Amino acid sequence: MSNRSPDILFSNHVRDHPSWSVFEARFQDIYGSGPERMAVLARITDSLADALRTRSTALVELDRARSAAPDWTSVSGNVIYTFYVDRFSQDLAGLIERLDYLQSLGVRWLHPLPLLRSRPGDSDGGFAVADFRQIEPHLGSMDDLAALTTALHQRGMGLLLDVVCNHTAREHAWAVAARAGDLASRAFYRVESTETSVAAWGEHLIDVFPDTAPGSFTHEPEMGGWVWTTFYPFQWDLNYANPAVFIEMLDVLLFLANQGVDGFRLDSAPFLWKREGTSCRNQPEAYRIVEAWRAALSIVVPGVVLLAEAIESIDDVLPFFGQQSPGCDLAYNNGVMTALWGALADEDAGIARTLIEAASVRPAHAAWLNYVRCHDDLIWNALAAYAEPADLKRWSDFYAGGGFSGGRAFQTAPGGVPSTNGMAAALVGLGRDGVDQDLAARRLTLLYGIIHGLDGWPLIYMGDEVALGNDEAFDRDPARRDEGRWLHRPVMDWYKAEGRDDPDRIEGRTFAALRRFGKLSRSLDGLDIRGPARPVALTEKAVLAFERFEGSRRLLVLANLSPRGVVADLPPGWAGGGHDLVSGRDQSGPSIMLEPYDLLWLADRT
Structure with missing residues (x-):
């Protein structure tokens, strides 16, 4: 040897x-x-x-x-904070200086949105990557990234990095070489030579951006045909039928993991495989690709986690956790997130119960990433398998300004309903004339209290902790006005953040609530409260209830989704009430009074 x-x-x-x-x-x-x-x-x-x-x-x-505790991804309280670096801290060096702020909030993981070098000009918010091995210059360098990961590890924190695995920018070296006639590089992309073949594929595809980028192909004279571009014309889909593409992306993951990155958000994972006669989403090979990456990474970097960015129905998301072998460790709980907004609008927990039940069948090794908002739109069509078209339209209209919300409608594919843009604070009505601001603030903290009580990793979107509102001026900026999602991608307001310790300000009350929810979430393992959330139907339709009962103690979460006080009859087994972890007080049963937008986490009394 x-x-x-x-x-x-x-x-x-x-x-x-x-x-x-x-x-x-x-x-x-x-x-x-x-x-x-x-x-x-x-x-x-x-x-x-x-x-x-x-x-x-x-x-x-x-x-x-991490390998010594194989279920470490199931530990409660892995709070994630997601943001654009330039809008939060200007650059990576500035981000290191903000770690005290994030740690005081209870954040365990940082999830910056794309920071690898993107194309000049419009880059779809950084998702058009021109080089997977360089940092966007105005954000820093690979040395700065290594310094960040070192600083995080010293604090017991981790970094989840975006890797856009479905496509590259038109300016990526592979695409440049392909346009120059290099056949090996050309094979990295999907190119159709005739309009007839483009039309045949397009018959089954669903436009992602039907208003700003209709169609899924872009004519490129230098390529002698039409390049597959699912998202924008400057984003060229990779051809994973070519194993060389698989290998190159695996090499990218290994390279970044060795810079200290702790996990990867696999952007647009459902689109990785193309098959004639289908929507080219969620094909079996897409799931196998993720499982193969997971197996390969487990050999070299077993402590690295994979997060599936799959904004699909839960039935299509679940296979990303793995079918024949382990896949992603985490996936966005998009269905539950969207359903919570629908339930809040209706003051009826029904749709949220349906989606929580659907999410409860996740594999034991998997964890949901639970969130209230993110950098993308609220896609009502993702609930099409669980709600009637009239429900989707009602929710879409409500959050486009028809209710208390200060959101705006976004584009949709033909036959669907418009998605919704807006920061969480705006969607609950904060800052909107004619809306009770105390109730609006309660709505915001209620939603965050719910997601922290669910099983999985809770995510905080930048600014929600201080009730940051919409960037209403985005459409006056020529560089951003054609992309409606910039409404909810504001620059962090550090003046507002200065009020995070003032209980008399909305910023202070919200920050304190989210910090407390993180602490409560981290306390659940010590209380031996485990297992997936399972919904409980109550007679009062406005009350969302779910249990977690696989440990030696149980948790019952009760959330009043209405602006009125209600009486909730406790479910079987809870007639005696329990200890409310949120207020620290005992609650007796068999019925409990809930104030407007009230939240209780009832645990078995010891």
């Missing part, structure tokens, strides 16, 4: 690892087997061995610590 070279030792480690056979199986599911694949697998072995050889001692130790 001592006579073998280090490279051979690392290669042997890769091949001997239990996850290698899983990787081989998933790779063969996608690309088949045979002699021609042996060279491809040999190249992947070399990539994994090289990444293992160059991984720092500190990161290896972090991997070991």
Whole structure:
């Protein structure tokens, strides 16, 4: 053994690892087997061995610590904070200076939105990546990224980084080489040579941005045809039927993981595989690709987590957790998020109960990322499998200004209803004339109290902790006015944040509430409260109730979705009431009075 070279030792480690056979199986599911694949697998072995050889001692130790607790992703209270770096702290150096602020809020994970080098000009908010191995220059450098991950690890925090795995910018080196005639680079993309074939594919596709970027193909004379562009014309879809694309993206993940990145948000994961006669979303191969990445990463960087960015129905999201083998560790709980807004508008918990029940069947190793808002729109059409078209339209109209909300309608595909843009504070009515501001503030904290009580990782969108409102001036900026989602991508208001410790200001009350919810969430493991949230139907339709009961103690969350006080009859097994973790007071049963937009977390009395 001592006579073998280090490279051979690392290669042997890769091949001997239990996850290698899983990787081989998933790779063969996608690309088949045979002699021609042996060279491809040999190249992947070399990539994994090289990444293992160059991984720092500190990161290896972090991997070991996480691997020693295989269910660490199920620990309660992994609060995430998501933001655009330039709008929060200007750059990565400034972000390090803001870590005290985030840590005081109870944040455990930072989830910056795209910060890899993007194309000049319009880059779809950074999602048109021109180089996966460089940081956007105005944000910093790879050295700054390494400094950030080091600072985070010293505080027991982690970094989730966006990796846009479905497409590249038109300016990416692969696309530039493809336009110059390089056949190997051309094979990285999907190109159709005739309008007839474009029309045949398009018959089954659903436009993502039908107003600002209709269609899914863009004519490129230098390519001699039409390039597949699901999102915008400057974003070229990668061709994952070519195993070289799979390998390159795996190399990107390994490279970034060795910079200290702790997890990856796999952007647009449902779109990875194209199949004629389908919508080209959520195809079996897309799930296998994620499972193969997971297996490969488990060999080299087992402490790194994968987050599926799949804004689809829950039935289509669940397979991203893994079917034949483990896939993503996390996925956005988009269905529950959207349903909560619908339930709040109706003052009826029905749709939220339906989606919480659907989400409860997640695999035991998986965790939901629970959120109230994010940088994207509220997509009502994602609830089409669970609600009637009239419901979707009612909610869409309500949050476009028909109710207490200060949101705006966004584009939609033909046959659907408009999505909604707006910050959470605006959507609940804060800052809107004629809307009771105390009730609006209660709505905001109620939603955050609910998501912290659910199983999974709660996410805070930048500014929600100080009730930051819409950027109403975005449409006066020529660079942003054609993209309605900039309404809810404001610059962080640090003057408002200065009021976070003042209980007489909305900023102080909101910050304190979210910080308390994070602490309560982190306390659940110590109370042995575990398991998925399961809804409970009550006679009062305005009260959302769900239980978690797989530990030695149970939790019952009660949320009044209405602006009036209601009496909730407790469900069977809770007739005696319980101890409310939110207020710190005991509550007796069999009925409990809930104030407008009130929230209780009832735990079994010890």
